[in-house]
Amino acid sequence: MNLPRIDIDLEKIAHNVQQLKKLYGSKGIDIIGVTKVVGGNPIIADILVKNGIEILADSRISNIIKMRKAGIRAQYMLLRTPALSQVQEVVIHTHISLNSELAVLKKLSEYASRNHIIHKVILMVELGDLREGIMPSEMNAIVKEVLNMEGLALMGIGTNLACFGGISPDADKMNELSSIAIRLEEKFKITLAMVSGGNSANYNWFTSSKDVGRINSFRLGESIFLGKEALCRKTIPGLFTDIFTLMAEVIEAKRKPSQPYGEVYQNASGDIPSSKNKGLMDRAILAIGTQDVVISGITPKQNVAILGASSDHIVVDNTKAKLKLGDAVAFNLNYSALSRALNAQHISKNSINFHECASIL
Structure with missing residues (x-):
C-alpha cells in the first residue's frame, strides 16, 4: 500500500473494547464509542459494534452519515452541541444529541415534532472545565421547558471535563453530577436513563471509587484507541497502546x-x-x-x-x-x-x- 499510511490493528481494538466494557461494567457503567478520532471509519465502527458498543458518538454529522451509509447499525450520538444551522440534519441523522442552548432545543423540538420524530437529548452541565454546559443553577428551568417540548425525549444529563480547562473529573465533580441528577429526578418525578460522567479522563476517579453514584455512562475514544487514560496519559493495565x-x-x-x-x-x-x-x-x-x-x-x-x-x-x-x-x-x-x-x-x-x-x- 502507498505511503504515507497508518496500519490499524483491528484485533487490538476489539480487545480494548472488551476489556473496557468489562472494567466499567463491573460498577454498572456503559461505554459509548467515540469515533471522531478515526474520522467515522466504518471498518473500525463495525469492530466497535460487533464487540458490544451500542452507541457511537461523533462530533461531525458527515462522519455519522458515512457510518450509517456503510450499514453500521447503532444508536448515533452527536457529541458537539448542535449549531442552529444544522438542526434538521441532527434530527434526521442522529438519535441523540448533547445540548446546552435552549434556543437550539426549541428548534430541535419544532423540526422533530413536525416530522413525527422523537429525538433524545442529553443536557450538559457546566462543572468547571468551561467548555459546553448549562450552569447548575439554571438546570431546573431548562429541564422544565424541555419536558414540555414535543418531539424531544430527555434521556439524561452529562458533563465534560479535562478537555478544555484540564479540570479533573474527581470525586467532588462526580458527586455533584450525581446530586444534580437525583435532585432533578425527585423534583420532576422522572427517571434519567443516562448520567454521562465524562470521557477517558474519568479512569482514575472510577478505579478509586467504591460508589459511582448515579454515573452510568462514559464517552470513550482515547482509552479504546490508545489504551490510556486522558489525565496523565498513563496506560490502562491490560490494554494495547500500539493499535x-x-x-x-x-x-x-x-x-x-x-x-x-x-x-x-x-x-x-x-x-x-x-x-x-x-x-x-x-x-x-x-x-x-x-x-x-x-x-x-x-x-x-x-x-x-x-x-x-x-x-x-x-x-x-x-x-x-x-x-x-x-x-x-x-x-x-x-x-x-x-x-x-x-x-x-x-x-x-x-x-x-x-x-x-x-x-x-
Whole structure:
C-alpha cells in the first residue's frame, strides 16, 4: 500500500473494547464509542459494534452519515452541541444529541415534532472545565421547558471535563453530577436513563471509587484507541497502546550541514528557527508534514530524531539509523496526532488482523 499510511490493528481494538466494557461494567457503567478520532471509519465502527458498543458518538454529522451509509447499525450520538444551522440534519441523522442552548432545543423540538420524530437529548452541565454546559443553577428551568417540548425525549444529563480547562473529573465533580441528577429526578418525578460522567479522563476517579453514584455512562475514544487514560496519559493495565502505526517514506537521504546557512527570516510556519552547528550530519526527508499530522505528537520507532517539519516534509537526523532512499520510518502517535492523521485524506488507512477479530465474540 502507498505511503504515507497508518496500519490499524483491528484485533487490538476489539480487545480494548472488551476489556473496557468489562472494567466499567463491573460498577454498572456503559461505554459509548467515540469515533471522531478515526474520522467515522466504518471498518473500525463495525469492530466497535460487533464487540458490544451500542452507541457511537461523533462530533461531525458527515462522519455519522458515512457510518450509517456503510450499514453500521447503532444508536448515533452527536457529541458537539448542535449549531442552529444544522438542526434538521441532527434530527434526521442522529438519535441523540448533547445540548446546552435552549434556543437550539426549541428548534430541535419544532423540526422533530413536525416530522413525527422523537429525538433524545442529553443536557450538559457546566462543572468547571468551561467548555459546553448549562450552569447548575439554571438546570431546573431548562429541564422544565424541555419536558414540555414535543418531539424531544430527555434521556439524561452529562458533563465534560479535562478537555478544555484540564479540570479533573474527581470525586467532588462526580458527586455533584450525581446530586444534580437525583435532585432533578425527585423534583420532576422522572427517571434519567443516562448520567454521562465524562470521557477517558474519568479512569482514575472510577478505579478509586467504591460508589459511582448515579454515573452510568462514559464517552470513550482515547482509552479504546490508545489504551490510556486522558489525565496523565498513563496506560490502562491490560490494554494495547500500539493499535496505530504511522509509516512515512524516505524521499531524500544525504549528508549535509547541521545548521542552515544564509540570512534567517520566518520559515513556512511563521517561526524564526534557531539551531546549533554540529558540523556535517546524515539527514533524511520523509514524505509527510504538518498538513498530515501533529509533529509534536509522533514518536519514531527507529533511532532517528525529528529536526523539524514543513507542510509536506519531516526532516530527521539520520546519523544512527542510516536510512536509505525508499526506506520507511514508523511512528507511534498521541491522540492529537492520531486524530489529524486519520482524518487526512492523503494518508492511506490499512486495516490488519480483520479476519481474526471478526469472530472474537
